[in-house]
Amino acid sequence: MGMKHYPAEFKADAVALYRSRPGATTKSVAGDLGVNTETLRNWIRAADSRRPGAHSAPPATSQAV
Numbered sequence: 001m002g003m004k005h006y007p008a009e010f011k012a013d014a015v016a017l018y019r020s021r022p023g024a025t026t027k028s029v030a031g032d033l034g035v036n037t038e039t040l041r042n043w044i045r046a047a048d049s050r051r052p053g054a055h056s057a058p059p060a061t062s063q064a065v
Helices: 010-020 026-033 038-050
Strands: none
Touching: 010 026, 010 038, 026 038
């Protein structure tokens, strides 16, 4: 079975749905949408990496000597 391609809007909506349900699991949301759990997890990770400040290093502090 080949990989299924989903439109970017569907992916964004799926991530938004997951984030709008406090306490929801990726498994439950993925099941509601009819997608694989790992697929949804990957979309969430990708969206997190695009968020401002994601994976940024903490600001360097200078100390006067």
